Amino acid sequence: MKENNIQDLKLGILGGGQLGRMFIQSAMDYNIDVHILDPDPDAPCKNVATSFTVGKLTDYDTVMKFGKDCDILTIEIENVNTEALRALEKEGVRVFPQPDIIELIKDKRTQKSFYRDHDIPTADFTLVDSKTDIAKLGKFPSVNKLGKEGYDGRGVQVLRTASDIDKAFDVPGLIEDLVDFEKELAVIVARNERGECRTFPVVEMVFHPEANLVEYLFAPADVSAEIAKKADEIARNVIDRLGMVGLLAVEMFLTRDGDILVNEVAPRPHNSGHQTIEGNITSQYEQHLRSIFNLPLGDTSSRAKAAMVNLLGEEGHTGPAFYEGLEKVSAISGVHVHLYGKKLTKPFRKMGHVTIEENDMELLIEKVQFVKEHLKVISNV
Structure with missing residues (x-):
């Protein structure tokens, strides 16, 4: 990148919520134009972005079409099509955070396993695939977390006793020790x-x-x-x-x-x-x-x-x-x-x-x- 030439680069963000809106306010100080992709036609970034495209963040073709005209791509939410981001990287688009890291973090199962594999201190946990697994494990009290798509408090359930099994998620996730x-x-x-x-x-x-x-x-x-x-x-x-x-x-x-x-x-x-x-x-x-x-x-x-x-x-x-x-x-x-x-x-x-x-x-x-x-x-x- 040429020094003092960042204004010539086209920046795209996957996601147009409040985080993108506040990011745009900082980008304005550097004369950087920000282009937004978001599924909500009335997302908070709609009226402040240089351009605003309505589209699904998890759709491969939509992300490819949006990203191919950008120099740099970043995210406002993890639930995006990382396969498309990897393909865009190969075409020369700079993607930050890197697609493999987004992929790892957006699934709490791989995120937690990464901590364990790299000696990063975290609560003990067990990977589970269903309510049946949780019932067999019989670990109470504990916290049941969805592997994917948990956001803003959604996708987390505290299971204090066996009677709380009905509240558990019947999809891949994890059971984690309830930390005092x-x-x-x-x-x-x-x-x-x-x-x-x-x-x-x-x-x-x-x-x-x-x-x-x-x-x-x-x-x-x-x-x-x-x-x-x-x-x-x-x-x-x-x-x-x-x-x-x-x-x-x-x-x-x-x-x-x-x-x-x-x-x-x-x-x-x-x-x-x-x-x-x-x-x-x-x-x-x-x-x-x-x-x-x-x-x-x-x-x-x-x-x-x-x-x-x-x-x-x-x-x-x-x-x-x-x-x-x-x-x-x-x-x-x-x-x-x-x-x-x-x-x-x-x-x-x-x-x-x-x-x-x-x-x-x-x-x-x-x-x-x-x-x-x-x-x-x-x-x-």
């Missing part, structure tokens, strides 16, 4: 083609008890320097072992015994990095761009203590979205609202997020609670 954890942590790490690697400070996530997705998080996490260093080293080790180019979110459990176990990874910008837009010198979106264009990676230092609150559609509300309490929340110092351009809300749908910068931890917690209590995504219909 103290905190759920995440580290976002980026790596470019030169092998340069940078991490963001470890964050602490709090999950919604019903939706099983991140409700809010704090950055940096309230952990010791030793634990933060260990989490950082694990994240670097994972991306190095993969040999991956791009951005990788590494979700981990901090056990009550002080061990750190990798839960799962996402090879793209991630919910656990939204706060970096305001909270860090370089955002996760700019860092992803830097990594796939083989630019020097940016400074990931924190500007301040920060929090992120996901805006989820309220239970009992389906229809045109209305943001109740927006004026109240916008009046609070350090609060930044990010809405995703989704016209329709439904229960637990990710509709936006709020980042909060505040160096006083007690005040930060108070502001998180204020946002959670006062900003609601409802439908007036």
